[in-house]
Amino acid sequence: xxxxxxxxxxxxxxxAFTAPLMAADMAHMEHGTMHAAPAAQLADGLxxxxxxxxxxxxxxxxxLNGMPGMTMAFRVKESAWLDQLKAGQKIRFAAxxxxxxxxxxxxxxxx
Numbered sequence: 001x002x003x004x005x006x007x008x009x010x011x012x013x014x015x016a017f018t019a020p021l022m023a024a025d026m027a028h029m030e031h032g033t034m035h036a037a038p039a040a041q042l043a044d045g046l047x048x049x050x051x052x053x054x055x056x057x058x059x060x061x062x063x064l065n066g067m068p069g070m071t072m073a074f075r076v077k078e079s080a081w082l083d084q085l086k087a088g089q090k091i092r093f094a095a096x097x098x099x100x101x102x103x104x105x106x107x108x109x110x111x
Contacts, residue, residue, distance in 0.1 A: 075103040
């Protein structure tokens with residue numbers, strides 16, 4: 001009986017936390033479709049190094065997703081992008097954390 005009471009209490013408490021989150025998700029739905037997430041923020045970047053073997057590009061970049069400007073290596077969403085990037089090239093890019101690594105998900109050549 002004690003185990004049943006504990007399990008019931010845990011279910012009630014967890015429901016109290018998940019219900020508002022589910023309600024927030026439902027608020028984004030309109031006529032059965034979910035709105036897409038906002039587009040990733042573009043940052044200015046300078047290609048420092050392209051490492052095809054590692055599947056990374058090292059970029060010196062301005063502020064990005066709450067991070068200050070710095071130089072760091074990123075994975076790329078599409079490996080073909082590594083063939084198009086060259087050291088010294090100015091780009092605008094968006095990055096997201098995918099599978100535990102910061103990954104470039106969009107690239108535009110800077111004008």
